Amino acid sequence: ILGLYKGIGSPMMGLTFINAIVFGVHGQAMRMLGRDTPTNQFLAGAAAGAIQSVICCPIELAKTRLQMQGTGEKKVSGGRRLYKNSMDCLWRIYQREGLRGINRGMVTTFVRETPAFGVYFLAYDVQTRALGCEPNAPYTIPKLLFAGGMSGIVCWISTYPVDVIKSRLQADGVGGVNRYSGIRDCVRQSVQKEGWRVFTRGLTSTLLRAFPVNAAIFATVTLVLTYAQEAEAGAGPATCEPLPPPPHQTQLQPQPQSQVSSF
Numbered sequence: 571i572l573g574l575y576k577g578i579g580s581p582m583m584g585l586t587f588i589n590a591i592v593f594g595v596h597g598q599a600m601r602m603l604g605r606d607t608p609t610n611q612f613l614a615g616a617a618a619g620a621i622q623s624v625i626c627c628p629i630e631l632a633k634t635r636l637q638m639q640g641t642g643e644k645k646v647s648g649g650r651r652l653y654k655n656s657m658d659c660l661w662r663i664y665q666r667e668g669l670r671g672i673n674r675g676m677v678t679t680f681v682r683e684t685p686a687f688g689v690y691f692l693a694y695d696v697q698t699r700a701l702g703c704e705p706n707a708p709y710t711i712p713k714l715l716f717a718g719g720m721s722g723i724v725c726w727i728s729t730y731p732v733d734v735i736k737s738r739l740q741a742d743g744v745g746g747v748n749r750y751s752g753i754r755d756c757v758r759q760s761v762q763k764e765g766w767r768v769f770t771r772g773l774t775s776t777l778l779r780a781f782p783v784n785a786a787i788f789a790t791v792t793l794v795l796t797y798a799q800e801a802e803a804g805a806g807p808a809t810c811e812p813l814p815p816p817p818h819q820t821q822l823q824p825q826p827q828s829q830v831s832s833f
Contacts (some may be wrong), residue, residue, distance in 0.1 A: 591618065592622050596617070612689070614691060616684050616685060616687060619685070623676065627673060631740045632657075681732055687725070690725040690727075698764050722781060723777050726780050730776065790832075
C-alpha cells in the first residue's frame with residue numbers, strides 16, 4: 571500500500587508555497603489590472619502560473635525521480651535506496667548535474683503552467699458568474715465546489731500533452747541512460763513509438779484527481795477570504811456559517827498594505 575504514496579513528500583513539501591504564490595500573485599495582478607473581467611482573470615492567472623514554475627519544476631522533478639526508483643535506480647550497493655526523501659533527491663541531482671539538473675524540464679513546465687493557470691482562473695470566473703455565486707444565494711458552497719472542480723478539469727485538458735513531455739524529460743536519465751536530447755526529440759520519439767495517443771496517456775486518472783482537489787482548493791480559498799474580510803471589517807458572523815461572496819468580488823476588494831495574500 572505504501573507504494574501507492576511513493577513520492578508524496580515532494581508535493582506536500584511544496585504545495586503550500588505553490589498555492590500561496592499562485593493566489594497571492596493572482597490577487598495582486600488583479601488589483602494592478604483594475605477591472606474584474608474574464609480577460610484580466612486569464613492574464614492574472616497566467617502571470618501566477620509563470621512565476622510559480624520556478625518552485626513547481628524542482629518539486630515535480632523530485633516527485634518523478636522518487637516514483638521512478640523502482641525502474642533502474644531502485645537500489646544501490648548494500649540494498650539501500652538511492653534517494654531517502656525529496657530533499658535528498660534534489661541534493662543528489664545537484665551534486666551530479668548542478669543547477670541545470672535541478673531545473674530539468676523548466677521550459678516545458680513554464681509552457682504548461684502559464685496558459686494552464688490562465689485557463690484555470692478564467693474557467694472559474696466564468697462558471698461562478700454563470701452559476702450565480704452571489705452572497706446569500708442558495709447552494710453557494712456546492713456551486714463553488716462544482717466550479718472549482720470543473721476548472722481543474724478544463725485546466726488539465728488544455729495542457730496535458732505538454733505535461734506528458736515534461737514528465738518524460740524529467741524521468742529521462744533514471745538508471746544512467748539518457749534517451750532524449752531535448753523537447754523536440756522527446757516529442758518525435760514518443761510519437762514514433764506510441765502514436766499520437768501518447769499525449770492522452772494517464773489523462774483519465776489525472777482528471778479523476780483534478781476535480782476533488784481543485785474543488786476543495788477554490789472553496790477553501792473563498793471561505794478563508796470571506797472570514798478574513800469580515801473579521802477585518804468587524805462584522806464577523808457570530809454563529810452562522812458564512813456564505814462566500816463571489817470570487818470576482820473577493821479578489822478586488824481593497825485591503826490594507828499589511829495584509830498577507832490569500833493562503
